[in-house]
Amino acid sequence: MKTVDMLNTAKRVIENAYAPYSKFRVAAVLYGEEGLFTGVNVENASYGLTVCAERVAVFKAISEGKRKFEKMLIYTPGQQSLPYPCGACRQVLAEFFPEDFTVIVANDREEEQFNLGELLPFNFRL
Numbered sequence: 676m677k678t679v680d681m682l683n684t685a686k687r688v689i690e691n692a693y694a695p696y697s698k699f700r701v702a703a704v705l706y707g708e709e710g711l712f713t714g715v716n717v718e719n720a721s722y723g724l725t726v727c728a729e730r731v732a733v734f735k736a737i738s739e740g741k742r743k744f745e746k747m748l749i750y751t752p753g754q755q756s757l758p759y760p761c762g763a764c765r766q767v768l769a770e771f772f773p774e775d776f777t778v779i780v781a782n783d784r785e786e787e788q789f790n791l792g793e794l795l796p797f798n799f800r801l
């Protein structure tokens with residue numbers, strides 16, 4: 676799937692982001708041979724209970740028995756900054772996906788592409 680198609684999917688599901696506290700909306704699109712899963716950030720009045728878009732997408736996929744994915748696009752609308760994934764989400768991605776897994780971050784103006792090994796070198800493993 677092309678980046679533009681993943682971006683269009685993210686722009687569709689961003690409407691579901693629940694971010695009344697930070698107003699920082701994020702959508703994640705996970706794609707691979709087993710299909711496509713989306714996630715959005717879901718905040719809570721007890722702020723620490725908030726779950727990032729990336730983890731929603733990964734946990735949806737894993738809980739459906741799907742683990743083979745090539746890439747994730749992370750999108751935020753109306754921001755100057757790019758939505759680089761937080762440290763917790765990087766660790767969750769590294770649990771399931773290899774170092775050459777592609778991570779694309781995008782806003783309405785630009786996008787950047789990395790692989791997971793660059794974003795989280797020497798990740799913790801048991």
Ligand code: THU
Nearest residue numbers: 697699701716727728759760761
């Ligand atoms: N957020 C994500 O969804 N993904 C990230 O990688 C970083 C932050 C969300 C959490 C919260 O709802 C908002 O962005 C501001 O931190």
